[in-house]
Amino acid sequence: MGLEGRFDEAAGVVRVGDDARQRYHDSRGYGYPLEGNEIALAPVEAAHLLFRGDLEAVVDDGGERLDFRTFVAREPGRKFGVRFLVYADLRSRGFYLSPAAEPWLADPPGGEADFAVFPRGKGPGDGEVEYALRVIGERTDIPADELADGVLAVVDEESDITYFDVSRREPSGTSEASLPDRCEADLLADRVVVWEPPLDLYESAFYGQPLEGREYERPTLQCSLLEAAYLAARGAIDLDPETVRERGRSVEGERFDRRLTVYTTLRERDVVPKTGYKFGADFRTYADVESVENLGHSELLVRVHPAGYVFEPRDLALDVRLAHGVRKTMVFALVGESGGVDWWSLERLTP
Amino acid sequence: MGLEGRFDEAAGVVRVGDDARQRYHDSRGYGYPLEGNEIALAPVEAAHLLFRGDLEAVVDDGGERLDFRTFVAREPGRKFGVRFLVYADLRSRGFYLSPAAEPWLADPPGGEADFAVFPRGKGPGDGEVEYALRVIGERTDIPADELADGVLAVVDEESDITYFDVSRREPSGTSEASLPDRCEADLLADRVVVWEPPLDLYESAFYGQPLEGREYERPTLQCSLLEAAYLAARGAIDLDPETVRERGRSVEGERFDRRLTVYTTLRERDVVPKTGYKFGADFRTYADVESVENLGHSELLVRVHPAGYVFEPRDLALDVRLAHGVRKTMVFALVGESGGVDWWSLERLTP
Numbered sequence A, B: 001m002g003l004e005g006r007f008d009e010a011a012g013v014v015r016v017g018d019d020a021r022q023r024y025h026d027s028r029g030y031g032y033p034l035e036g037n038e039i040a041l042a043p044v045e046a047a048h049l050l051f052r053g054d055l056e057a058v059v060d061d062g063g064e065r066l067d068f069r070t071f072v073a074r075e076p077g078r079k080f081g082v083r084f085l086v087y088a089d090l091r092s093r094g095f096y097l098s099p100a101a102e103p104w105l106a107d108p109p110g111g112e113a114d115f116a117v118f119p120r121g122k123g124p125g126d127g128e129v130e131y132a133l134r135v136i137g138e139r140t141d142i143p144a145d146e147l148a149d150g151v152l153a154v155v156d157e158e159s160d161i162t163y164f165d166v167s168r169r170e171p172s173g174t175s176e177a178s179l180p181d182r183c184e185a186d187l188l189a190d191r192v193v194v195w196e197p198p199l200d201l202y203e204s205a206f207y208g209q210p211l212e213g214r215e216y217e218r219p220t221l222q223c224s225l226l227e228a229a230y231l232a233a234r235g236a237i238d239l240d241p242e243t244v245r246e247r248g249r250s251v252e253g254e255r256f257d258r259r260l261t262v263y264t265t266l267r268e269r270d271v272v273p274k275t276g277y278k279f280g281a282d283f284r285t286y287a288d289v290e291s292v293e294n295l296g297h298s299e300l301l302v303r304v305h306p307a308g309y310v311f312e313p314r315d316l317a318l319d320v321r322l323a324h325g326v327r328k329t330m331v332f333a334l335v336g337e338s339g340g341v342d343w344w345s346l347e348r349l350t351p
Helices: A020-026 A043-051 A068-073 A080-092 A199-203 A225-233 A241-252 A255-268 A313-325 B020-026 B043-051 B068-073 B080-092 B199-203 B225-233 B241-252 B255-268 B313-325
Strands: A003-008 A013-016 A039-041 A055-059 A097-099 A115-117 A131-137 A150-155 A161-168 A185-188 A191-194 A221-224 A272-275 A283-286 A300-306 A329-335 A341-349 B003-008 B013-016 B039-041 B055-059 B097-099 B115-117 B131-137 B150-155 B161-168 B185-188 B191-194 B221-224 B272-275 B283-286 B300-306 B329-335 B341-349
Touching: A003 A043, A013 A043, A020 A039, A039 A043, A043 A055, A043 A068, A043 A080, A068 B185, A080 A097, A080 A115, A080 A131, A080 A150, A080 A161, A150 A313, A161 A313, A185 A225, A185 A241, A185 B068, A191 A225, A221 A225, A225 A241, A225 A255, A241 A255, A255 A272, A255 A283, A255 A300, A255 A329, A255 A341, A300 A313, A313 A329, A313 A341, A313 B313, B003 B043, B013 B043, B020 B039, B039 B043, B043 B055, B043 B068, B043 B080, B080 B097, B080 B115, B080 B131, B080 B150, B080 B161, B150 B313, B161 B313, B185 B225, B185 B241, B191 B225, B221 B225, B225 B241, B225 B255, B241 B255, B255 B272, B255 B283, B255 B300, B255 B329, B255 B341, B300 B313, B313 B329, B313 B341
Parallel strands: A003 A055, A131 A150, A300 A329, B003 B055, B131 B150, B300 B329
Antiparallel strands: A003 A013, A013 A039, A097 A115, A115 A131, A150 A161, A161 A341, A185 A191, A191 A221, A272 A283, A283 A300, A329 A341, B003 B013, B013 B039, B097 B115, B115 B131, B150 B161, B161 B341, B185 B191, B191 B221, B272 B283, B283 B300, B329 B341
């Protein structure tokens, strides 16, 4: 026979007495203890106990007896629907989780986190948090400056849930290569042709793409404007760097400068960026290029955004799904006003 | 010993005499015949012959002798760079192709086509065209109303080429299912819960998602606002259709009506649309649902746009690549002002 709870609407919690502490809190990680054997439940916790039939009913301040349907219809609490769905999903996967707030937790995760998820087999009393979890609906935009280490759960319009592992990801590599001196080059529309540079510019440093096969000792290379701007700034080709950058801006707008910042930062970290166009990204990257002949798999797909960018969950789903499908990690490079770059990776996660 | 051409800059063609007609036109499909043995070449054709060393040089109106580099540096003709790259790529794959214009062709493809590509082994004189080919750079936007049957070649910033097969694609299916009468339902934030409807609503008609497993005879279903708006309009749930649509508009804006138009059109064609969120699309579709128990693979990913939409090639690359990776076909549903839907599929193609 289940217990009844009392809905304290002002406090936004459901209080349950009798042996609730032992039955729900101590053994199964719901709520936080009050005096005696009473506990307080967050609305999602109470809804879950109602849903499972563990709690018989919740009685509101006016004395009305609520079952699962009528309790849920009140949408008790901010983002109730999506938070409940994620709470129930993780519970059904065998995890305990608490609202990311005191007094559920002595030291709750900050930021925009909704829940603290405990390691499998652990609960709120064990002092260990596996990750902070943020829950959003697929129509909720996420400003880039709200990205935080942890897990992001996105509930789609049909109530399926996708989990993303969000973490900082600093690219670094070993693809160092020396550059030639002032090779002849022509700027043509939105690309640059470098006429018969030393083979190493392509074969070791991996700039450009040969105009025809690789059978020549000094293949003529087609370079992107980004590659050319970088090479020109280092004196490796005989074009004026500012002319190349101007052309970049004229065909791409301010996006060109952001992408050049990221391109340059990656090259300075000895990572080779090549175009990510075929994957709809800005770059794919190779950390350890020894030669193009023996090129490994590219590891990252990089998308460049300004630091103030606001993500749409659907675009995140698309990027991360595609990256996963081609065995790469999706990385977002957020470029600040002063030219600093923040790197975040998002990967699909199955809890 | 190669021939020389004369660059008729006013006409925008390169004329070659001697035995050019036999050498270049009749046997290898370059240019169009003039009087005697002379032929006229488009700049891309002349550049290709220069590149291969078949043409020694091109002499301009002022008497200057141009080699491949100096001829190309003039960027002779609109979109010269990207058109040359695609022309050379298809030639290297063994295809003949001509500018999509008279007098290269008696009956050239219209629209925005740049080239007519002939069937393998055929040339301009054989009266057969394999497909019309449009060439763009990855930074060139494409208005939806310029989509046309044929092939779209996109040259990325590093001069790699992706080919897309563009064609009309009318979805149709056999997933017909009857609907129940006025099931109880609640509108909650941006989704709808249908309380214990007949099992068939999920199991045969594939609406919603059960709140928990499938073990129940009458599982409570969570439906998207689109599903709910459709079901409400048909009297299958006890919500006011306009209330559901209003909620849709309030969380999604005018996009909701466009998506509802496409959702409704697909259902009317006996195709089941479910959310495409995990693929970053609007819908994935099932043409032949007999039961959810024996659900096949979904065939299409559908993205909804207004008829006046302008595509960015990078987004096309992302969508088509992802769809290919999950063995589905990417379809764009373009919704006109009057509610008509134009359907276009894009698929990667290796010529």
